[in-house]
Amino acid sequence: MNNYFSIEDIDSLPDWVSEAIEMKKTPMSNKTLGVDKTIGLLFFNPSLRTRLSTQKAALNLGMNVIVMNFTGEGWSLEYGDGTVMDQGSSEHVKEAAQVVSQYCDVLAIRAFAKLENREDDYSEKVLKSFIQYASIPVINMESATGHPLQALTDAITITEHKKIDKPKVVLSWAPHPKALPQAVANSFVEMMQRMDANFVITHPVGFELASQITKEVPIDYNQENALKDADFVYVKNWSAYEDYGKTLTDDPSWKISQEKMNLTNDAKFMHCLPVRRNVVVDDDVIDSENSIVIEQANNRTYAAQLVLKKILQNN
Amino acid sequence: MNNYFSIEDIDSLPDWVSEAIEMKKTPMSNKTLGVDKTIGLLFFNPSLRTRLSTQKAALNLGMNVIVMNFTGEGWSLEYGDGTVMDQGSSEHVKEAAQVVSQYCDVLAIRAFAKLENREDDYSEKVLKSFIQYASIPVINMESATGHPLQALTDAITITEHKKIDKPKVVLSWAPHPKALPQAVANSFVEMMQRMDANFVITHPVGFELASQITKEVPIDYNQENALKDADFVYVKNWSAYEDYGKTLTDDPSWKISQEKMNLTNDAKFMHCLPVRRNVVVDDDVIDSENSIVIEQANNRTYAAQLVLKKILQNN
Amino acid sequence: MNNYFSIEDIDSLPDWVSEAIEMKKTPMSNKTLGVDKTIGLLFFNPSLRTRLSTQKAALNLGMNVIVMNFTGEGWSLEYGDGTVMDQGSSEHVKEAAQVVSQYCDVLAIRAFAKLENREDDYSEKVLKSFIQYASIPVINMESATGHPLQALTDAITITEHKKIDKPKVVLSWAPHPKALPQAVANSFVEMMQRMDANFVITHPVGFELASQITKEVPIDYNQENALKDADFVYVKNWSAYEDYGKTLTDDPSWKISQEKMNLTNDAKFMHCLPVRRNVVVDDDVIDSENSIVIEQANNRTYAAQLVLKKILQNN
Incomplete structure (x- = not known):
């Protein structure tokens, strides 16, 4: 290499x-x-x-x-x-x-x-x-x-924590006050297509990532539906690709709460950090035992x- | 530890x-x-x-x-x-x-x-x-x-230079054009209470440090009186604790001059640095043989x- | 030393x-x-x-x-x-x-x-x-x-690349949108006086370097004339010494082009970097085989x- x-x-x-x-x-x-x-x-x-x-x-x-x-x-x-x-x-x-x-x-x-x-x-x-x-x-x-170092980190972290061979992994968009790049999301989407995972992306309409990256990955505009039975919930904000660099919305209903985590299969919570608490994710989720963000950073x-x-x- | x-x-x-x-x-x-x-x-x-x-x-x-x-x-x-x-x-x-x-x-x-x-x-x-x-x-x-690393440094420096077991140490406030923190003064005051020293603080009225730190340490509002027979003169500006963060005065009469040093027992001059020359202390004092500020920094x-x-x- | x-x-x-x-x-x-x-x-x-x-x-x-x-x-x-x-x-x-x-x-x-x-x-x-x-x-x-580390670098580089004992070295002023210091030019001029070189400086009138540095070095206000038969062309902008710090001109006709390099004896092109391409020197000169700026930086x-x-x- x-x-x-x-x-x-x-x-x-x-x-x-x-x-x-x-x-x-x-x-x-x-x-x-x-x-x-x-x-x-x-x-x-x-x-x-x-x-x-x-x-x-x-x-x-x-x-x-x-x-x-x-x-x-x-x-x-x-x-x-x-x-x-x-x-x-x-x-x-x-x-x-x-x-x-x-x-x-x-x-x-x-x-x-x-x-x-x-x-x-x-x-x-x-x-x-x-x-x-x-x-x-x-x-x-x-x-x-x-952000391929982050994506390799994520592959390591999911491998360490997965309980079944082909876990369900959900990448969820989250609200954020500033326009952020698509880099982390892009590399994670690419990585999940190489791993043995049941992978779904969920985000509001208009936040579609580049189609040359998402390819055949299913997109669900209904976050709660996407989260069902998830083994890993990877949360990240990004700005729009189509209406490039725009935030479009910071709809707080997309924030990850414990109520939403309850829809999952006792999923691990992941984020690349830095994360804005109580905007992207509630304190009780990131501070819960299911949060592996610190271990993820260690990797x-x-x-x-x-x-x-x-x-x-x-x- | x-x-x-x-x-x-x-x-x-x-x-x-x-x-x-x-x-x-x-x-x-x-x-x-x-x-x-x-x-x-x-x-x-x-x-x-x-x-x-x-x-x-x-x-x-x-x-x-x-x-x-x-x-x-x-x-x-x-x-x-x-x-x-x-x-x-x-x-x-x-x-x-x-x-x-x-x-x-x-x-x-x-x-x-x-x-x-x-x-x-x-x-x-x-x-x-x-x-x-x-x-x-x-x-x-x-x-x-x-600033406990500075205070430990000061304890080392005073120990190296003291000629008697229990030297007289004076902490004197000095004028300064900007509002400065109390950190160095606080830690030095705490340190002097742990060392075997005859310790006095001198400053203008209104510059009292936190009483939970100064405790029983004598305060003399008359700088010249405080300096008498001192073995070490430690000079430092700080802003007010009571009227918090205020400079109140930059009264130049509090500057350390050689005339004032002559009141002491051939005292060593100390300062944590950086120091504003001819505002906090006159050139001839900091450049004198009794100035140990460089050795202090070395420690x-x-x-x-x-x-x-x-x-x-x-x- | x-x-x-x-x-x-x-x-x-x-x-x-x-x-x-x-x-x-x-x-x-x-x-x-x-x-x-x-x-x-x-x-x-x-x-x-x-x-x-x-x-x-x-x-x-x-x-x-x-x-x-x-x-x-x-x-x-x-x-x-x-x-x-x-x-x-x-x-x-x-x-x-x-x-x-x-x-x-x-x-x-x-x-x-x-x-x-x-x-x-x-x-x-x-x-x-x-x-x-x-x-x-x-x-x-x-x-x-x-800039004596640069000048030592330049002496090393010229020694490595010279084909004759006493090469012709030309220091040419070049246009630049900002006022730059004389440091690199000064040290290079001093160095060339210590090396075995046939050394000429060329610049527009008004850009004379300090005479205590240039001493007896010939100055030619005609760049093309100066470049003739050169073995090394060292290019650098500097602001005026006499009308101190002024740019006076950014006359683009002083830019080094391949046409000008053709006047030389297949000269090596040198510059201390960073260099503004197509202002100081044309792309085809700095990208040519005769450009030794990367090797120079390595030294x-x-x-x-x-x-x-x-x-x-x-x-």
């Missing part, structure tokens, strides 16, 4: 999940693999879990870590081909990516959707430009349209560590 | 001070104690000495260090119980603290007083919330009302290293 | 360049030299190459690295002697430099020209104050008037590593 841009870079999902679960038992067992290797973490957006868990994963493998907040610490980047750079951007990604490749052995990049222009976001210009010009492996720490370390291990072994 | 929240977490002050002074002679003597352990430093406010000395202390013990400026790099946190999080805060401290606990072995946090609401500041909601929800030890790198490393060593040995 | 403030701190340039080129072949050959030593990187301005390459260099030598963005993470510094600090600055460089010296073994500092007052910038108050008050070696990571690591090695061996 060269890059970890999307979950398509996972060759065998069951093997990866098993290996990550094994690694979690003895996280220091490969602590010399990354010695004298440096990972550069480039952030164009805020980050808590990704920032810390990816550093922890790299440290567990003996790597050096260089963290850089591109916004503020570096130069604003240009992505266009042939641009006359007489405006705000000081450096072209062509130089930035090639140069950084010479100081690091692996790059990891976070660059959110701007939610202004769908074509622009879905072209993934930041991540794809770095991948194009970098001469070292690039890891996606959440790009405009995907971020092992997803990142597995990806790094694969890259180090391959390069 | 689990947490280092206040100087009450020091079980035996004389032992701690001796051990820190010993550690200063051979700072690398425990360089394997922290191997494969990670400290997370979370800053909600600026920091120079604390930022660098705590990192240095951790490195001296062989630890990995992850630094995060929460403001800007992460999500704004919510602390209230039951809040409907539809406003500015994106993440609840309940999740943040639990999650970070999974990526680190020790947390250290700086979160200054806001000086807007006394009850709010003195409830220590940031530090206490992290302590409540974290599953790993938490170190106070200056909270709303205390920040050994205070932090001792606290970390105690935590590592206990966990 | 104690400090690396300017290229005058290089005792024997040929030896340094040879040693850096050797080091590049086996960058990890001194990986224990810096064990238990800490470098503090203090940034008052943005940085990509310098930030990452200096960290990489330190890691290659086994050093610990502490990075601090002074603006934002620390306190605003005062530099004046005797200042009554009742305005914006919270800490005097006298304390900051002495204190930081106690937590680190080497300091590296970036502090750009403000371009408001020539005397102020050319006094180099930030770097010189740190050097004056620090008790550890200080490295210049680009100061108001010089930043070895210039920094050599300087650090010299300092560590000397202290």
Whole structure:
């Protein structure tokens, strides 16, 4: 494996999940693999879990870590081909990516959707430009349209907690005061199509995700109906894909309550975090024994560590 | 010891001070104690000495260090119980603290007083919330009302420099153009009550610190009188506790001059830094041989290293 | 060597360049030299190459690295002697430099020209104050008037690529939408006077660099004439020295095109980066085989590593 841009870079999902679960038992067992290797973490957006868990994963493998907040610490980047750079951007990604490749052995990049222009976001210009010009492996720490480290984490977490071979997994849209990217939802939907799961998406009309991602996955506009007999309830807000970047509604009736959880098959509650309590989900649900959000966040370390291990072994 | 929240977490002050002074002679003597352990430093406010000395202390013990400026790099946190999080805060401290606990072995946090609401500041909601929800030890790198790493530093420094068993120590308020927290003064006052010292506080009327902290410590509103025969003069501005967060005055007559130092028993001049020269203290005092502010700052490393060593040995 | 403030701190340039080129072949050959030593990187301005390459260099030598963005993470510094600090600055460089010296073994500092007052910038108050008050070696990571790590990099790069003993090197001014410091140009001009090169500077009238730096170096106001038979074309914008900090013109006719490169002796194209494409230089020049800007950036690591090695061996 060269890059970890999307979950398509996972060759065998069951093997990866098993290996990550094994690694979690003895996280220091490969602590010399990354010695004298440096990972550069480039952030164009805020980050808590990704920032810390990816550093922890790299440290567990003996790597050096260089963290850089591109916004503020570096130069604003240009992505266009042939641009006359007489405006705000000081450096072209062509130089930035090639140069950084010479100081690091692996790059990891976070660059959110701007939610202004769908074509622009879905072209993934930041991540794809770095991948194009970098001469070292690039890891996606959440790009405009995907969050594959989160999706691998989710696959690990569901595998650890499932009680039947093919659990019912529901991805439910939830209200939120701000317009959020579709990245987490997209990668989760892709992941659920690769796992052995009975998978349903539920959201209000107008919040359909990109059809090239949802494909044949059933969509139920009736949340209560979708939740019935669920083994896992994965909750996440996203803004509209069709009327791109719009919130359309923050209808509080879509919030996850204990009453709704009672419709499920004693389902586990999942969320990628950060989560707005009592807007997305009620306190009593996220604080219940069925909430596995903290364990889920913990698995971020092992997803990142597995990806790094694969890259180090391959390069 | 689990947490280092206040100087009450020091079980035996004389032992701690001796051990820190010993550690200063051979700072690398425990360089394997922290191997494969990670400290997370979370800053909600600026920091120079604390930022660098705590990192240095951790490195001296062989630890990995992850630094995060929460403001800007992460999500704004919510602390209230039951809040409907539809406003500015994106993440609840309940999740943040639990999650970070999974990526680190020790947390250290700086979160200054806001000086807007006394009850709010003195409830220590940031530090206490992290302590409540974290599953790993938490170190106070200056909270709303205390700075116990500074106070331990001060105990070490006074012990190193005292010529008699029970020196006279004067804490003097000084003028300052901005409203500053009471944290350093509070912890120093608490510390002096535990040390064998003849301790006096001097400040203008209206700058009384919290009585639950000053207790029986004599207060002298006449600075020159208080300074007489002092062995140590510890200078610090703070804003009012009663008329909370107000500066009331920046009366320049409270500035420490050499003339005032001449009233003392050849006293050592101390300040936690940063210090505004010629506002808080005259150049010739801070630049004199009796000024031990640089040595005092140096001892920040050994205070932090001792606290970390105690935590590592206990966990 | 104690400090690396300017290229005058290089005792024997040929030896340094040879040693850096050797080091590049086996960058990890001194990986224990810096064990238990800490470098503090203090940034008052943005940085990509310098930030990452200096960290990489330190890691290659086994050093610990502490990075601090002074603006934002620390306190605003005062530099004046005797200042009554009742305005914006919270800490005097006298304390900051002495204190930081106690937590680190080497300091590296970036502090750009403000371009408001020539005397102020050319006094180099930030770097010189740190050097004056620090008790550890200080490295210049680009100061108001010089960038000696870049100049050492450039000497290495030219030595690697030159085909004749005394190549013709042309430093050409280029247009730019913003006023930029003279630091890179200054250090390059100083360096070319120490190398065995046939060196010419070309720029529009009014962009003369400081005469105490250019000395006897020929200046040709006709760019095309200057470029004739050049073996290396080093391009860089700078603002005026005489009419200090002014841009005067951004005349696009000074941009480097392939047509202009055709006037040269198959010259290598150099730039310190970041570069504004199609403003400073056309895409087809910087993307051509004769462009060595990426290799040049790579050499930043070895210039920094050599300087650090010299300092560590000397202290």
